[in-house]
Amino acid sequence: MQLNKHFSEISESYLFSTIGHKVAAYQAANPDADIIRLGIGDVTLPLAKSVIEALHRAVEEMGHKETFRGYIPSEQGYDFLREAIQGYYAGHGVAVGTDEIFISDGAKSDLGNFLDLFDVNNTVLVPNPVYPVYVDDNVMAGRKILYMPATAENAFLPMPDDAVHADIVYLCSPNNPTGATYTVAQLEKWVAWAKKNQAVILFDAAYECFVTEPGCARSIYEVPGAKECAVEVCSFSKIAGFTGTRCGYTVVPQALAQDGTQLNKLWMRRQTTKFNGVPYIVQRGAEAVFTTEGMREIQQNLDYYRNNAAVIAAALDEVGVWYCGGKNSPYIWLRCPAGMKSWDFFDWLLETAHVVGTPGEGFGSCGEGYFRLTAFGDAEKTKEAARRLKEAIKTL
Amino acid sequence: MQLNKHFSEISESYLFSTIGHKVAAYQAANPDADIIRLGIGDVTLPLAKSVIEALHRAVEEMGHKETFRGYIPSEQGYDFLREAIQGYYAGHGVAVGTDEIFISDGAKSDLGNFLDLFDVNNTVLVPNPVYPVYVDDNVMAGRKILYMPATAENAFLPMPDDAVHADIVYLCSPNNPTGATYTVAQLEKWVAWAKKNQAVILFDAAYECFVTEPGCARSIYEVPGAKECAVEVCSFSKIAGFTGTRCGYTVVPQALAQDGTQLNKLWMRRQTTKFNGVPYIVQRGAEAVFTTEGMREIQQNLDYYRNNAAVIAAALDEVGVWYCGGKNSPYIWLRCPAGMKSWDFFDWLLETAHVVGTPGEGFGSCGEGYFRLTAFGDAEKTKEAARRLKEAIKTL
Known part of the structure; x- marks a missing residue:
């Protein structure tokens, strides 16, 4: 071998x-x-108490034949959780279809696994500094990586450079590690650049729940047209303390396509082949996060x-x-x-x-x-x- | 892109x-x-009742600050579960190190993800018929696939052919879908063939708990020397009804190396980069499977x-x-x-x-x-x- x-x-x-x-x-x-x-x-x-109660209820269901749950009906996740996430997005003015939401065992897994959809011959653009897995995931696969400096001079928020072409760009906002957060107006420029370059933005929104300042984006889909060029990866780790409970979600819009192929379909195919979904118990716990x-x-x-x-x-x-x-x-x-x-x-x-x-x-x-x-x-x-x-x- | x-x-x-x-x-x-x-x-x-009780206890721990668990200390899994699996193997006479056991969210994930460790230019040998993900995983990555017919004539148990070279071979025993099960003596021939070809065997033992006939292998490591050429993938889905609870394990022996590189180290690197481990709650449930x-x-x-x-x-x-x-x-x-x-x-x-x-x-x-x-x-x-x-x- x-x-x-x-x-x-x-x-x-x-x-x-x-x-x-x-x-x-x-x-x-x-x-x-x-x-x-x-x-x-x-x-x-x-x-949280609501989450613990939901987890206990789900465990109890798994212990009785009438309520036991086997394979998750769809690797994409249970409807109840995808609907709850849809409602959460709607709460900050973003419309997302339940068929665009994929439940995962965490942002880290999806950020790596999503790359299965792309050819090795793509150039990747990554902020520097940033959460190290973006780079490692792509080095591991043999892709060419370009870096964009995030420095005190640009307030740690690099903006697109028309002279630079790339195919896959990672944005992390609020940023890990710098905490810098893009405004919707700044992300508009990234969306325009991505469309011009036929690039896909992998938008890591794991820390969106911390956004409080007006004008700062909680989702890249606050930018009109972003669904045609961006995937958004999010997590329950930080909003609900799920670092040891493992649940996240990735939004792959139906409008995102390249040469007539929808990435949503490819990701579904990847997940049905290499993934079996998130535990029923955990999905019930995650659902409880979105109750009042x-x-x-x-x-x-x-x-x-x-x-x-x-x-x-x-x-x-x-x-x-x-x-x-x-x-x-x-x-x-x-x-x-x-x-x-x-x-x-x-x-x-x-x-x-x-x-x-x-x-x-x-x-x-x-x-x-x-x-x-x-x-x-x-x-x-x-x-x-x-x-x-x-x-x-x-x-x- | x-x-x-x-x-x-x-x-x-x-x-x-x-x-x-x-x-x-x-x-x-x-x-x-x-x-x-x-x-x-x-x-x-x-x-099982023991599993349900363990799950409830773990949920309760997650609800109190003193006993709450965040990130899993190692993506490889908690010591308590790896030790329990080590004991299970010992029970049928196989010695496996806890540093060789990796807890996963299921056999399907690991069977796909493990391929990250290999170059595209490897030839893959797959029984026909077999669990379809072996083929899909490799087609997706662009690898060349050779098939070995499993027919009534060979009792659905294809044996190695000295005229065939391959780098990665999948064996599934007890087989899905045919139920055919290799004996230890038959697997000895596969191990010898793999060593001669510097090939790795990906041994899918998801159904090992059903083996009752003497002479039939529950683990490929019942064959002396198998640790130098085989990875074993197993699951809690069938032994303990975890299809909706999601837990499995993969054994990557320290003795398995190519050109001086240990696959155990590579897999650890892959998992720490693209995976965050299995929920604490689920690992506690899985541990309970191995109690008396x-x-x-x-x-x-x-x-x-x-x-x-x-x-x-x-x-x-x-x-x-x-x-x-x-x-x-x-x-x-x-x-x-x-x-x-x-x-x-x-x-x-x-x-x-x-x-x-x-x-x-x-x-x-x-x-x-x-x-x-x-x-x-x-x-x-x-x-x-x-x-x-x-x-x-x-x-x-």
């Missing part, structure tokens, strides 16, 4: 695995260190995390460290103090303050000199981490 | 989707018809299905229809009576007896003239279906 040679072109370990190993090694060497983890964007609040009571509980959780962001921001303000994010996003993106490099600051912060964050360089070369902190931690621990961060930086 | 042109080379609809649509159309046209479905291999018994009480409950369910197979077999015996399977397998593979073709028999049986099965031709050209019935139905309905089948065939 011949192995896929492109695996040798990606770094051997995934960013968050590397961090996990580094922290584990430090903890092993310093068993008494009270480490606070604000690195990986993992949530800490329990699932579920949404109320979820908003309380989001406010809890927003408050964490404010606590971290206040500490950085106090010691004069530049940062952005934390407004439409659960991430604070800060410039490493004293001109430190990302991984140096990572080590320094771990050793000095026992606080774990994510080195900006791990998200791409333009992230060098920056650092990401997450607001998904426990409130008390976040306060303590902010205090330690502040005190440590004061000593520099 | 350029689409993956190979999608146009596979049939537009997946076999079981086609059957689903045909049956739905017939039911719509004949709303009073009491259709019994023995087509798709879906289970009908509820989850869980295994006792599971065996009762398997016996229930085995009895269904015996009921169908007895009906076929009575009317002199040739069949195999149903012994180490939940599938009965019968020769269509009166020389009917597979899809003709499908239509005839649906119209005459309101019984749904799966046309053998749907599993490959060598399945033409054959038909698959599943033993996973409700016992009363299976009895009724067997009665109708018998009466209908008598009229021919």
